Amino acid sequence: MAPREGIENITLYDDGQHKFIFLAWEEQEEEGIVQTNQYLIIDGNEAMLLDPGGAHVFPRVLANVSEIIEPSKIKYIFFTHQDPDVTSGITLWLSIAENAKIYISALWTRFLPHFGVYDQRRVVALPDKGDKLRLSSGTELEFIPTHYLHSTGNFTLYDPRAKILFSGDLGVAVFPKGQRYVFVENFNEHVKLMEGFHKRYITSSVALKKWLSIVERKDIDIVAPQHGAIFKGENVKKLFDWFKNLKCGIDIIDEIYGR
Numbered sequence: 001m002a003p004r005e006g007i008e009n010i011t012l013y014d015d016g017q018h019k020f021i022f023l024a025w026e027e028q029e030e031e032g033i034v035q036t037n038q039y040l041i042i043d044g045n046e047a048m049l050l051d052p053g054g055a056h057v058f059p060r061v062l063a064n065v066s067e068i069i070e071p072s073k074i075k076y077i078f079f080t081h082q083d084p085d086v087t088s089g090i091t092l093w094l095s096i097a098e099n100a101k102i103y104i105s106a107l108w109t110r111f112l113p114h115f116g117v118y119d120q121r122r123v124v125a126l127p128d129k130g131d132k133l134r135l136s137s138g139t140e141l142e143f144i145p146t147h148y149l150h151s152t153g154n155f156t157l158y159d160p161r162a163k164i165l166f167s168g169d170l171g172v173a174v175f176p177k178g179q180r181y182v183f184v185e186n187f188n189e190h191v192k193l194m195e196g197f198h199k200r201y202i203t204s205s206v207a208l209k210k211w212l213s214i215v216e217r218k219d220i221d222i223v224a225p226q227h228g229a230i231f232k233g234e235n236v237k238k239l240f241d242w243f244k245n246l247k248c249g250i251d252i253i254d255e256i257y258g259r
Contacts, residue, residue: 006182009064012222012230013162017137018043020162022182022230023064026057029177036085037226039166040065041159043135048076049097050157050166051226054088061089062096074100076133078143080168080226081151082108091116103133103143107153126155137161144214146170148207156215163221170211171239172197173228184229187238193228194242200256203249212243 013020074097106125173193223231
């Protein structure tokens with residue numbers, strides 16, 4: 001029997017030296033827990049783990065990574081923001097990936113001791129205006145400011161070599177039980193699974209348009225969010241066009257508060 005889509009690692013880009021990999025989901029959907037996506041970038045003999053997730057998914061994600069590389073080769077762990085579904089496994093990863101440094105918004109470094117991270121020597125505080133990380137091959141990953149788009153200190157990550165944008169909580173969808181899929185096929189149907197989250201969790205269309213003014217200048221083939229399905233090809237443009245017209249957060253404050 002062929003494996004179900006999503007329960008095995010999927011390589012989104014591979015040029016022999018540089019890879020961008022979607023790490024597989026749990027085989028069984030967990031009741032009451034938000035489904036999350038994790039990704040791994042491999043560049044030569046080093047690797048970066050993107051939003052590795054909470055403690056509850058740590059055994060599965062570690063198994064996914066170990067199928068591909070030795071965890072000791074993880075040199076960078078990037079957290080888009082501070083939420084527990086993104087970061088609560090942080091101390092487990094620091095103990096396994098003993099050579100890794102953490103990249104996270106400077107706004108959230110002071111909260112890391114609450115997750116058990118007291119040694120800041122392994123923490124790289126990303127400045128508000130963003131930064132770049134040069135990998136061994138010379139490829140420069142870009143940390144793009146994404147503030148107020150769910151979190152006050154927030155970044156997305158652009159990989160120019162793979163032409164993939166890791167969008168964190170932008171573009172996420174919440175699947176009904178038993179209806180997961182890896183890639184967006186029908187954009188209009190998929191929007192129905194995105195609307196509720198974006199209207200309530202994304203702060204405003206002003207912040208969204210500011211972020212779009214940066215990422216729309218990039219050459220992007222794939223948008224890979226932290227929840228839901230992955231956008232490829234023409235669906236990338238459809239996603240950005242949908243963002244341009246989205247009213248969310250304080251745009252619809254009366255709807256959220258009630259009158």
